[in-house]
Amino acid sequence: MQQVQTNIEGDSGRWSPQMEPPLSAGMMNLLTDGVVDLESVLRTLQMSAEHQELKTALLNLTQMFNVVPKSLEQTNADMAVLSMLNHMAGDLELQILGLDVLQKFIQHSRSMEFNMRTKQGLMNHVMRLLTDHPSDHRIQTRALAVLVKLLSSETLRNQLVEQKQCSKLMDVVLKGTAMTLDKPECVLNAMNVLVFILKDEAELQAVMAKKYLQLLLQLFKIHAKNTVLVKALFSILLIMAQDATSRPLLALPVMNIIRSQMSQRQRDSSVIVESFRVLEVLCLTDKVSEMLVEQGFLASVILPELLTNTDEAVVQQCGLNILLATSNHLFPNTKSEDQAFQWLKVIFFAMSRHMGNVNIQISCCKVLARLLETKPEVYTWIGEDANLKQDPIHTLCLGVILMHEKNAELFVSACKAIYYLAADNGIVIVSTAVLQS
Structure with missing residues (x-):
């Protein structure tokens, strides 16, 4: 039997059959004993434009992956799914289901993950989905989850930088975030994407502070009790604080956020640590250190925390670093x-x-x-x-x-x-x- 391999170039093209080494007898039996075989499923993804047929093919592909994942890896089934997503771009239900399938592949197959991370076709498709459907949290959540995995590839990140796409991607992600504010999973995925975009881009850190700080503050208010999300938001602030020109702009909002978080939480050290780390970097700018002292923030917030949370080494370390950075203003005053x-x-x-x-x-x-x-x-x-x-x-x-x-x-x-x-x-x-x- 002729085996099937998918082939997709860039962000366009259709799946095409190519000769592959035959599957093992055991795998073949598992497939041919089922209701459908792998070749039939992949052919449907390649040839059909019928919603129900494609939906059934995706569901069957998921079931096959649970039983014989190596078979799907050998036939590049992930590229067949991507090909279908490209030519059925207007069918949102299939887009959602297809993204779920690709996410499953990425999570459980190293070879498929590597394949998708090293080719830009999936990245281009995901960016189109994020751009075209900013208010659809189902699309946003799934597309961003896939994007996080893709951006773990240094090769792909370098391509974005070379093509000057980082700024565009940041704007696309945050436009979607602004329209899905109350969806924690969607927001969390967006923050995880931003970490990859911002961490090595000083210019974007400054743009983020000037253009999107108010959006971050709004997210802190909406999700104030969501520990995981609050920590993710502090991670973004920490990266933004690396830009020295942004620190005076960030200082007062960060102080207010920390005050609010401390008043709502009963000694949640993990959040305290993340907030202190942001403050520690902000204090590298003398104007911010002076502001913290003048506002009485160190005495009213940092001091009580250090005196009551004495056993948490990371809290103590961050707090002491803040004291050291502000000592020229703090102790004389x-x-x-x-x-x-x-x-x-x-x-x-x-x-x-x-x-x-x-x-x-x-x-x-x-x-x-x-x-x-x-x-x-x-x-x-x-x-x-x-x-x-x-x-x-x-x-x-x-x-x-x-x-x-x-x-x-x-x-x-x-x-x-x-x-x-x-x-x-x-x-x-x-x-x-x-x-x-």
Whole structure:
């Protein structure tokens, strides 16, 4: 029996039979014992223009894939489906069903996934669907899901860049998102596509901030309680924040989003981490750091979170990085002794509870040195007298040097902190000398 191979060039063309090595006897028996055989199904996809016949062929193809996936791989059945989708572009039910079939192939067949990712025909068809049907969430959800898989191909992404299609694709995706705001799966797929489009395109990051920030803020409001989607939205903000020119524009909206999220969630560390990561990058711009201090955001939002979520290493790390980035504005403007004491507590808790985490220890020592340099009066709370509300931070500085003795950055940071500790604190000088001996 003549075997069938599909062949499609670019985004056009029809399936055509070509000679292939014969299938194994076992596979052949499985196929020929059924109601229909694979060759008949593929011929229908190639020749028919009847809705019901094509629908039945797609359903049969799905059933065959569950039983003998290798047979479909050998005959390039995925390309036959794509050929049918191209010549039946106006039949939305077949488009939906065909996309479901291709998504199944992509998820469960490495060879089919590779085949579809390395050819632009499916990409072109998906872009047409997204462009022509922006308000149909069924089409949008499925087309975007396929697109996420396709964009995992570096080759395909490079082609988009070379053809200057990234901006167009971003606009197409977000136009659809604006028309399917209340469909979480559709929005999530769109955000996953945007990650691929934006991550290496600095110009598009700036365009995204100027043109689509309000759309993102609207999505945060609509899906405020959807943890997965909120994290995906923060991922987009994180990429946008890579563009330094966009940071002042993003700062206030991000602060408002974080406040809102904190008020709605009971210690959901995963969301907190994603939001802090965005803030950490925004703080690389001095104007944003100043804004965070002036708005009282660090004292009212970051400080309480760091004091209550002390066991979450990633939260502590991100929070300490934010403190370090804003320290030139934060500590000189810390007016009350109580607030200075609380910042010192943040450092103590992070150091004492994460001794084995070298990155946290480095950040703690750097923040401590900056705090002592700016507010030397806090030394009165460093020592070993519990009656004076003191914490033995000096012993922790020595302890991390011993624990991580081969880490040069930690050694320098801890020594600098000890230098400022000893500058005004006679008790610490004596205590440190005893420990060293």
